[in-house]
Amino acid sequence: MRRRGHMTTWDLLIKNAxxxxxxxxxxxxxxxxxxxxxxxxxxxDFKSSWARTVIDGTGQWLMPGLLDIHTHYDLEVExxxxxxxxxxxxxxxxxxxxxxxxxxxxxxxxxxxNALEDNPTVDCFARVENMPxxxxxxxLDGHITWDNPIEYLKHFKDLALGPNVCPMVPHTxxxxxVMGMPGALSDRPTDExxxxxxxxxxxxxxxxxxxxxxxxxxxxxxxxxxxxxxxIPAQHATRKEIRALCEVVRSYxxxxxxxxxxxxxxxxxxxxxxxxxxxxxxSLRMTxxxxxxxxxxxxxxKGLLRVNRLINSKLVKGxxxxxxxxxxxxxxxxxxxxxxxxxxxxxxxxxxLELDDREGRQRLLNDPSYQVRFRKxxxxxxQGFNLAxxxxxxxxxxxxxxxxxxxxxxxxxxxxxxWSGQNMQAIYDRLxxxxxxxxxxxxxxxxxxxxxxxxxxxxxxxxEFMMHLLRRYDRQxxxxxxxxxxxxxxxxxxxxxxxxxxxxNDSGAHLTNMAFFDGNLRTLQLAHEDGLETVAKQxxxxxxxxxxLFNLDVGTLDLGAQADVILIDPAxxxxxxxxxxxxxxxxxxxxxxxxxxxxDGVVTQVIIAGQIAWxxxxxxxxxxxxxxxxxxxxxxxxxxGNDERLEEQPILPEAAAG
Numbered sequence: 001m002r003r004r005g006h007m008t009t010w011d012l013l014i015k016n017a018x019x020x021x022x023x024x025x026x027x028x029x030x031x032x033x034x035x036x037x038x039x040x041x042x043x044x045d046f047k048s049s050w051a052r053t054v055i056d057g058t059g060q061w062l063m064p065g066l067l068d069i070h071t072h073y074d075l076e077v078e079x080x081x082x083x084x085x086x087x088x089x090x091x092x093x094x095x096x097x098x099x100x101x102x103x104x105x106x107x108x109x110x111x112x113x114n115a116l117e118d119n120p121t122v123d124c125f126a127r128v129e130n131m132p133x134x135x136x137x138x139x140l141d142g143h144i145t146w147d148n149p150i151e152y153l154k155h156f157k158d159l160a161l162g163p164n165v166c167p168m169v170p171h172t173x174x175x176x177x178v179m180g181m182p183g184a185l186s187d188r189p190t191d192e193x194x195x196x197x198x199x200x201x202x203x204x205x206x207x208x209x210x211x212x213x214x215x216x217x218x219x220x221x222x223x224x225x226x227x228x229x230x231x232i233p234a235q236h237a238t239r240k241e242i243r244a245l246c247e248v249v250r251s252y253x254x255x256x257x258x259x260x261x262x263x264x265x266x267x268x269x270x271x272x273x274x275x276x277x278x279x280x281x282x283s284l285r286m287t288x289x290x291x292x293x294x295x296x297x298x299x300x301x302k303g304l305l306r307v308n309r310l311i312n313s314k315l316v317k318g319x320x321x322x323x324x325x326x327x328x329x330x331x332x333x334x335x336x337x338x339x340x341x342x343x344x345x346x347x348x349x350x351x352x353l354e355l356d357d358r359e360g361r362q363r364l365l366n367d368p369s370y371q372v373r374f375r376k377x378x379x380x381x382x383q384g385f386n387l388a389x390x391x392x393x394x395x396x397x398x399x400x401x402x403x404x405x406x407x408x409x410x411x412x413x414x415x416x417x418x419w420s421g422q423n424m425q426a427i428y429d430r431l432x433x434x435x436x437x438x439x440x441x442x443x444x445x446x447x448x449x450x451x452x453x454x455x456x457x458x459x460x461x462x463x464e465f466m467m468h469l470l471r472r473y474d475r476q477x478x479x480x481x482x483x484x485x486x487x488x489x490x491x492x493x494x495x496x497x498x499x500x501x502x503x504x505n506d507s508g509a510h511l512t513n514m515a516f517f518d519g520n521l522r523t524l525q526l527a528h529e530d531g532l533e534t535v536a537k538q539x540x541x542x543x544x545x546x547x548x549l550f551n552l553d554v555g556t557l558d559l560g561a562q563a564d565v566i567l568i569d570p571a572x573x574x575x576x577x578x579x580x581x582x583x584x585x586x587x588x589x590x591x592x593x594x595x596x597x598x599x600d601g602v603v604t605q606v607i608i609a610g611q612i613a614w615x616x617x618x619x620x621x622x623x624x625x626x627x628x629x630x631x632x633x634x635x636x637x638x639x640x641g642n643d644e645r646l647e648e649q650p651i652l653p654e655a656a657a658g
Contacts (some may be wrong), residue, residue: 004197007066010035010051013612017057017567021557022064022508027532032062034563037610042559053612061535064543064555065092065564066520069501070257070289070323070508072129073165074102074119075139080589082162082624085596086507088614090517090603091631093164093547093632094507099213099259100234101125102170103203105177106147107140116140118224120184126223129509130339133223135590156631162613164554164564164629168257169204171214171245175233184233187296194241197468201248210550211254211285212245216261216268217408219342219532229352235261239270246274246284255285255550262398272307277317278409284319286311290504291322291330291494292484296402298395301490321549322528323503324494325516326523327578331486332411332513332595335475337363339513340401340483344377346370346550350470351526358474365471367631374390378403378463384417393484400483405462413469416451418444424479428465431455458651492526496537501546515582515595521602523574553635567605569616576602 010032020027033041033051048054069092073083086094096102101124109115122136146152149169175184178196201212222230238497249256253364260268277283293301304322331340336655341347353360364370381392387527391397405425410418419427432441434452443449455468469477485491495502506518520542528540547555581598606614608628613620
């Protein structure tokens with residue numbers, strides 16, 4: 001093979017791997033060559049001498065790099081653009097700016113106090129995504145150099161990106177940009193403001209943004225005074241406003257991502273119907289969180305799938321996908337710091353206080369009037385004869401957090417290490433026996449007896465039990481609860497339904513509450529249980545299908561495509577224990593701890609734009625140093641400077657060209 005008189009070899013050759021090409025078809029064993037960042041050739045018996053680097057893929061699965069379509073990496077990418085916690089699990093493309101939150105409009109300082117603290121980014125991310133304010137300020141300080149969405153796209157060319165990143169236009173920040181604060185908290189935008197929001201969104205779509213993210217989940221509140229406790233701006237949008245914005249996105253064949261309001265089912269259905277081709281003349285791509293099997297509503301998952309199928313039916317002609325989390329939805333809490341606790345007004349009173357305001361939480365918990373409010377919310381549906389209890393007993397309670405100690409696990413408290421891993425109902429039952437026996441029996445050890453002696457006696461109910469733990473240990477009381485996806489076969493149905501897509505990993509958010517960076521691997525592990533045909537289908541649903549929905553030019557192994565490729569050891573995947581591999585570690589970039597996943601050995605190679613970023617055990621020198629990924633815009637659009645590394649066409653060896 002020659003070009004301009006010089007012998008040229010491929011940069012990388014992967015031999016003898018079982019290839020899942022993302023089409024959903026049965027896998028085949030062959031070789032793949034990579035040159036100048038792109039897929040250069042595919043075939044059998046390629047010679048090792050044709051490439052500078054050769055990887056033996058025997059016994060391994062090869063597939064396109066995986067997409068994570070629900071992340072909140074908007075801040076982390078500014079201080080650690082390699083995004084290592086996703087790359088190590090085989091993710092080569094991340095969709096950011098979900099739930100109406102992002103950095104497209106820059107800092108957006110409110111104009112008073114400290115600009116790094118008094119802005120919608122800190123106001124929203126601190127509470128919506130449970131990220132400590134010092135972490136957010138660290139990510140903002142000195143890194144925000146733009147003040148508009150166009151410059152935001154351009155700035156990514158200066159970052160040493162690991163995976164490809166795909167930002168959306170965040171509705172909350174769009175509202176702040178047009179309406180200011182507190183105007184963005186108004187439920188009555190003027191016609192002029194709606195027109196201006198549409199104009200700004202139109203400019204963003206012209207520049208290549210894939211679409212808009214908005215939010216309706218009634219658990220999302222602002223964290224700073226004077227707006228502490230207010231719902232985030234996107235939740236104040238009117239139907240007229242949302243419809244106008246959807247029309248802009250529709251005109252560019254873009255996508256709208258949203259989190260629905262489960263308490264406003266008709267409004268949510270109305271929003272979904274905005275994707276209808278039959279009603280609006282052209283379908284609108286849409287995706288929402290989340291298709292899950294809730295423990296508190298064991299039949300709800302069927303309704304979600306029915307709605308999804310209706311929207312995509314020939315009757316409605318939509319293009320909609322609920323995202324399905326691939327794991328049991330286990331959420332950890334540090335005291336009251338948990339998204340689950342946002343469901344009830346009394347719990348929100350505690351959450352609204354600053355993380356370091358233990359004194360303020362103590363005042364509330366010791367206030368008799370607050371104790372009444374806490375008990376009312378904690379015991380709702382658990383006692384008496386009322387509609388709330390009937391709904392709970394019938395499995396229709398409108399909640400994710402059922403406040404059932406049987407579903408709650410003690411993770412750690414400072415002076416009772418023996419409680420770690422124990423069911424909280426079991427601890428509560430022993431406490432009751434201890435008090436009934438006046439301390440003579442019921443406790444497992446002297447240490448437990450001493451701990452039980454500190455509780456109010458008699459303990460009134462499990463609301464009092466919870467309040468005591470919060471009073472005594474505050475945020476050092478770490479507990480966990482699994483609220484959804486505990487039935488494996490139903491989880492598989494959700495992940496395999498043709499109308500859903502695997503997603504909702506929330507990567508980059510909720511630092512100490514959850515870790516689903518390995519969500520894509522969990523999807524493949526479940527598929528592996530049912531054979532290679534199911535694996536092939538799920539590879540497609542983790543690559544080509546989400547790329548098609550978001551209109552992105554990634555997710556394939558086609559000749560000339562950007563070479564985002566991963567290798568997986570199927571035996572290691574089958575043996576992988578996700579729960580045991582979820583750990584807490586200190587991350588220097590945050591100066592804070594974070595829950596992460598460790599799947600070492602499962603993904604043996606991660607290749608992004610032809611460069612090896614992860615070798616199965618560690619990151620390679622290019623990861624975090626060189627720009628591997630790129631900012632992704634809608635297929636057919638391009639930000640200047642995006643693809644300068646990939647301009648040359650791949651050179652194929654003469655022996656393989658035919």
